[in-house]
Amino acid sequence: MNIHRVLQSVESVEALDGPADAGAAVASRLVGGDRVAPLLRGSWLGHPVHPLLVMLPLGAWMSSLVFDVGFGDRTTARRLVGLGLLATPPTVVAGWADFPLLTKRQRRVGVVHAASNVVGVTCFALSYRARRREHHRTATWLSVLGLLAVSVGGALGGHLSYAQGAGMYRWQTGRALTHLRAVERYRSAA
Numbered sequence: 001m002n003i004h005r006v007l008q009s010v011e012s013v014e015a016l017d018g019p020a021d022a023g024a025a026v027a028s029r030l031v032g033g034d035r036v037a038p039l040l041r042g043s044w045l046g047h048p049v050h051p052l053l054v055m056l057p058l059g060a061w062m063s064s065l066v067f068d069v070g071f072g073d074r075t076t077a078r079r080l081v082g083l084g085l086l087a088t089p090p091t092v093v094a095g096w097a098d099f100p101l102l103t104k105r106q107r108r109v110g111v112v113h114a115a116s117n118v119v120g121v122t123c124f125a126l127s128y129r130a131r132r133r134e135h136h137r138t139a140t141w142l143s144v145l146g147l148l149a150v151s152v153g154g155a156l157g158g159h160l161s162y163a164q165g166a167g168m169y170r171w172q173t174g175r176a177l178t179h180l181r182a183v184e185r186y187r188s189a190a
Contacts, residue, residue, distance in 0.1 A: 120149030
């Protein structure tokens with residue numbers, strides 16, 4: 001199975017246009033504005049903020065499984081799952097700030113990326129609840145399922161960034177023009 005082809009096939013699913021357009025409209029209303037949106041998008045940094053923020057929840061959740069399964073330290077695992085959940089809202093907001101700027105094909109991938117991550121976050125929230133109730137086996141399996149879901153979301157996010165060029169060189173004009181030509185070649189070949 002060619003993973004790239006699977007990821008690329010999401011770009012062509014026209015049925016995603018309705019939810020993607022609705023998501024872009026909501027995102028524009030929520031994070032729009034001349035002051036907030038550029039901060040969330042990373043104009044001050046010269047780099048999109050969302051990929052940077054993703055590291056905290058993912059790192060916390062992966063580490064939670066190491067402590068849970070590897071060391072049997074359920075307290076630390078629970079705390080790390082909680083930390084990942086606390087780090088999720090700003091990560092989501094930064095991602096949605098970028099969403100209205102995407103092309104139609106990028107939005108299709110973006111909406112599936114978001115849906116997969118919603119499944120993952122839900123699994124981690126349920127895992128946290130199970131950990132609080134000392135249902136350790138259930139919590140561990142929910143964390144594994146959550147990691148699988150956010151891994152699919154991560155693959156889609158990587159495709160969105162690297163194959164489709166979403167957000168690439170947004171604040172670097174000279175490089176943006178060169179990059180746009182490469183993206184156009186990619187799209188015409190697809």
